[in-house]
Amino acid sequence: MSEKINFFAYQSDYYSEHEILLSYKGPVTDIILAEISLEIQKKIKENPRIFRKLHAIFIELAQNILYYSNEYNHFRKQEKVGCIIIARSEDYYHLETGNLANTVSIKLLRERCKVINDMDAKSLRMYKRHMRKLSLMAGARGAGIGLIQSALLSENPLEMRSRKIDDDYTFFTLSVKIAR
Amino acid sequence: MENLYIKGQRGIYFTPTVKLDAEASVCEISGESYLEDTVDFYDPIIKWLNAYNEESYKTLTFNFKLTYFNTSSSKAILNILKSLKKFKEKGGEIVINWYYPDDDYDILAEAEDFMEDSKLSFNLIPYKLEY
Numbered sequence: 001m002s003e004k005i006n007f008f009a010y011q012s013d014y015y016s017e018h019e020i021l022l023s024y025k026g027p028v029t030d031i032i033l034a035e036i037s038l039e040i041q042k043k044i045k046e047n048p049r050i051f052r053k054l055h056a057i058f059i060e061l062a063q064n065i066l067y068y069s070n071e072y073n074h075f076r077k078q079e080k081v082g083c084i085i086i087a088r089s090e091d092y093y094h095l096e097t098g099n100l101a102n103t104v105s106i107k108l109l110r111e112r113c114k115v116i117n118d119m120d121a122k123s124l125r126m127y128k129r130h131m132r133k134l135s136l137m138a139g140a141r142g143a144g145i146g147l148i149q150s151a152l153l154s155e156n157p158l159e160m161r162s163r164k165i166d167d168d169y170t171f172f173t174l175s176v177k178i179a180r
Numbered sequence: 181m182e183n184l185y186i187k188g189q190r191g192i193y194f195t196p197t198v199k200l201d202a203e204a205s206v207c208e209i210s211g212e213s214y215l216e217d218t219v220d221f222y223d224p225i226i227k228w229l230n231a232y233n234e235e236s237y238k239t240l241t242f243n244f245k246l247t248y249f250n251t252s253s254s255k256a257i258l259n260i261l262k263s264l265k266k267f268k269e270k271g272g273e274i275v276i277n278w279y280y281p282d283d284d285y286d287i288l289a290e291a292e293d294f295m296e297d298s299k300l301s302f303n304l305i306p307y308k309l310e311y
Contacts, residue, residue, distance in 0.1 A: 030216065034192040048311050049283060052248065056286075059214060059250050129293050136255055141219060145251045153286055 018087035018094060027079035028065045036062075036084060043086070050093055053153045053178050054086070060146035061097045061174060067142075068109070069099040070169060083173075088180070092156075096175035103170045106162055113174075116148055117157040124152050147174075154178045181235055184228050188212070195221070196246060200228050205238045209260075210245035213253035222256035229263040239273035240264070244291075244302075247281060247309065254290065261298035268300070278302040281309035 021043045024036060037055060044051040065082035072078040082099035101109075119127060128148045135144045151158050154176040162172035181202040188197035194212035201207065207229075215221045232240065242264060249257065264274050278294075280287040288304065295302050 030192050045311075048309075052284065053286070056248060056250070063250075125289065125293055129297055132251075132255055132258065133297065136258060142252050145254075149251050152289075 018089050020085065020087045022084070022086040024085075025083040026081060027073050028062060028069070028082045028084075029079050033059075033062050040086060044093070047180075050178055050180070054093055054095055057095055057150045057153050057176055057178075058084075058086075060150050061095065061176075063142065063146055064174065065097055065099050068101040068105055070102055071100040091180055092177040093180060094175060094177045096173055098171065098173040100165065100169050100171050103164060103168055106170045106172055109172065109174075110160060110162075112147055113158045113160045116151045121152065121155070124148060128152065150176050181228075181231055184224060192216075194248070196249075198225060200225065200232075202232060202236070205236070206241045206243070208243040208245060210243070212247055213249035213256075215253065218252040218256050222253075222259065225256075226259055226263055229260065229267070233263065233267045233270065233272070237272055239275065240267060241275045241277065243277045243279065245279040247284075247287070249290075257294065258297060261294060261300060265298055265300055274300070276300060276302045277305055279305045279307055282306035284309075 022036065022039050024032070026032070037058065040055055040058060041051060044054060062084070065084075066080055069080040069082050071081040073081055080099075082097060085094070085096045085098075087094045087096075116124065116127075128145050131145045131148065135142070147158060156177050156179070159175045159177075160172060161175075162170050164170045183202055184198060184200040186195065186198040188211040189195045190212065193216050194214040196209050196211040196213045199206075199208045209225075242260075244257070261276075264276065268274050278291040280291065288306075291302055291304055
């Protein structure tokens with residue numbers, strides 16, 4: 001997991017290394033997410049297996065933006081803001097989300113990614129079941145297992161990069177890749 | 181007791197089709213499950229199963245035929261299985277059929293995990309999904 005991201009070159013770096021299928025930055029609302037879902041379906045319809053995985057991961061990571069983003073726009077409902085990129089390279093499909101978050105929550109997220117990346121598929125499945133049960137007992141609304149599920153479905157480690165903006169805020173990206 | 185029917189919809193969110201038939205003692209959830217409020221959607225299903233549990237001893241068949249569900253819905257499925265388990269512990273008979281697209285190992289793995297968690301056995305039934 002590389003630690004730092006060049007925030008200013010972030011999107012241009014990405015563009016040079018991948019074939020971009022979709023790139024979005026702006027408010028993340030349920031309507032926008034539905035539109036992006038349809039776009040994913042259109043672009044990857046020739047491969048249902050990849051579509052299913054990518055779409056399911058997209059839904060989970062989008063929830064993550066909604067949960068962690070600390071950037072809001074100031075129209076009407078103060079919608080949360082984030083970036084979503086879907087790209088293709090020679091061997092993989094890539095999905096990356098980026099958003100600003102509380103510096104405090106970044107530490108927790110990095111630890112979560114590390115725990116997940118250190119597990120093999122079998123342990124991950126057990127970990128997912130364990131966390132799902134805990135969440136059920138706690139009566140939480142979400143399942144809190146979106147990152148585990150993303151790692152399981154992608155069959156690859158999660159990659160997290162971040163750059164501290166100031167003491168309070170850090171920009172971070174989460175990316176997953178799925179073998180073509 | 182009344183039947184419960186919810187027609188599936190695919191819009192901003194994906195609502196599964198739900199058919200809970202008390203007379204036939206057959207329940208089915210099919211399609212895709214990604215909801216704005218998962219708890220709110222699944223609550224009537226749990227309530228229906230609890231009522232069935234109170235009123236009936238007839239063998240209950242539950243068919244899961246979901247092609248996609250998010251992690252929040254997976255929690256709701258676990259809750260359904262808990263209700264079915266209660267029915268079984270009370271002496272009721274249940275048959276759980278889990279249909280999965282024959283090329284979708286992720287949905288099959290979900291079923292295996294649900295079986296372990298609920299200690300219930302499922303019939304795992306592959307089928308060809310038309311794209």
